[in-house]
Amino acid sequence: MKNGFNVKKYTASPATTENNSRNIVLVAVSFMVTLAILLSIGMVIYNHYLYSDTTKPDSSINYEEILLKEAKQQYFIFDETIFSRVEFDPYGMENGIYSIYFDNKIEPYMYQGCDLWIGDKDLSTLNDETTFTTFSLRESCIIQSARDLVCKYIQDSNVLMNKDYLIEKIQSVPIYKYTDSTHPELVSIMDAPAVHMGNAIYCNKAFDEFFCEYMLVHELIHHLRYLTNGEELNNEKFFATVFDEALTDLITQSINPKFFNNPNYTSGYINFYEPVNDYLSVFEEDGLNAFFYGYDDFVQKYGGKTFNIEHNLFVVALDSYENNPNTPIVCESLVHTWNTRLSEI
Numbered sequence: 255m256k257n258g259f260n261v262k263k264y265t266a267s268p269a270t271t272e273n274n275s276r277n278i279v280l281v282a283v284s285f286m287v288t289l290a291i292l293l294s295i296g297m298v299i300y301n302h303y304l305y306s307d308t309t310k311p312d313s314s315i316n317y318e319e320i321l322l323k324e325a326k327q328q329y330f331i332f333d334e335t336i337f338s339r340v341e342f343d344p345y346g347m348e349n350g351i352y353s354i355y356f357d358n359k360i361e362p363y364m365y366q367g368c369d370l371w372i373g374d375k376d377l378s379t380l381n382d383e384t385t386f387t388t389f390s391l392r393e394s395c396i397i398q399s400a401r402d403l404v405c406k407y408i409q410d411s412n413v414l415m416n417k418d419y420l421i422e423k424i425q426s427v428p429i430y431k432y433t434d435s436t437h438p439e440l441v442s443i444m445d446a447p448a449v450h451m452g453n454a455i456y457c458n459k460a461f462d463e464f465f466c467e468y469m470l471v472h473e474l475i476h477h478l479r480y481l482t483n484g485e486e487l488n489n490e491k492f493f494a495t496v497f498d499e500a501l502t503d504l505i506t507q508s509i510n511p512k513f514f515n516n517p518n519y520t521s522g523y524i525n526f527y528e529p530v531n532d533y534l535s536v537f538e539e540d541g542l543n544a545f546f547y548g549y550d551d552f553v554q555k556y557g558g559k560t561f562n563i564e565h566n567l568f569v570v571a572l573d574s575y576e577n578n579p580n581t582p583i584v585c586e587s588l589v590h591t592w593n594t595r596l597s598e599i
Contacts, residue, residue: 400470
């Protein structure tokens with residue numbers, strides 16, 4: 255006894271120490287397993303976030319073949335309307351007047367012409383007059399997958415030439431994200447989520463919710479056409495017309511990139527698919543070749559000066575397809591007449 259207290263010394267038995275050690279090991283192992291599971295789940299969720307809106311190119315599919323096959327199968331349906339003649343008065347109004355006559359009508363359907371070629375665009379100071387920001391990692395993944403899809407289209411195409419060069423250019427074309435600009439060319443289209451401006455593509459941050467593979471593939475197809483037309487915007491006949499945009503969008507659709515995640519939205523050009531598919535159903539690869547490499551040989555092959563007037567009318571009329579009740583008839587009659595001519599050769 256010391257200071258009136260009994261002191262009892264406690265000594266752990268070897269068995270107790272061993273059990274405690276085993277429990278600590280089990281807890282540690284359980285913690286590590288749980289942490290590994292959580293990390294795995296986290297990586298799955300993170301990878302899903304990064305890549306769920308991207309598409310891997312399907313080696314078993316030829317996108318160009320799909321485009322032309324769907325044009326033939328789904329849209330090759332016409333009424334029996336054939337026009338008797340088309341006239342063009344270059345002095346009627348600013349860009350001339352197109353008139354299309356039908357056998358059963360005294361008065362023609364008439365359309366004011368438009369400038370079928372663009373002028374030079376001064377883009378030399380565009381980047382200096384624009385404020386940029388960075389893409390998120392998810393957006394960067396979408397950009398790369400869009401590039402890869404367009405490269406797959408190029409690789410499989412029967413129309414496109416110099417494929418290695420085109421693929422290199424598609425993989426390296428600058429794609430920017432901007433928040434503001436004072437350059438007039440960009441200011442004029444700031445209501446668009448993205449735009450192709452010759453040697454680069456510009457995405458508007460204000461439309462981040464619309465950022466998707468589809469948007470990028472559409473703009474990259476514009477760039478592809480820019481490349482095949484000598485890397486000069488003013489070489490692209492019908493640039494920025496409905497015809498240009500709708501055919502670009504049909505090519506985009508055939509590649510089947512992912513649209514942004516909102517079922518209430520579709521492509522803004524969907525209403526023009528039918529007449530442009532009708533057009534492709536007749537001219538097939540020749541129509542695509544002209545789109546990418548110019549219309550001179552195409553026009554000569556299908557009728558020279560007369561066909562050139564008819565084809566220009568088709569492009570001009572298409573701009574009013576949604577707001578002129580006569581335009582669907584005019585477009586159908588043009589395509590039906592062309593198909594009839596070809597079937598008689």
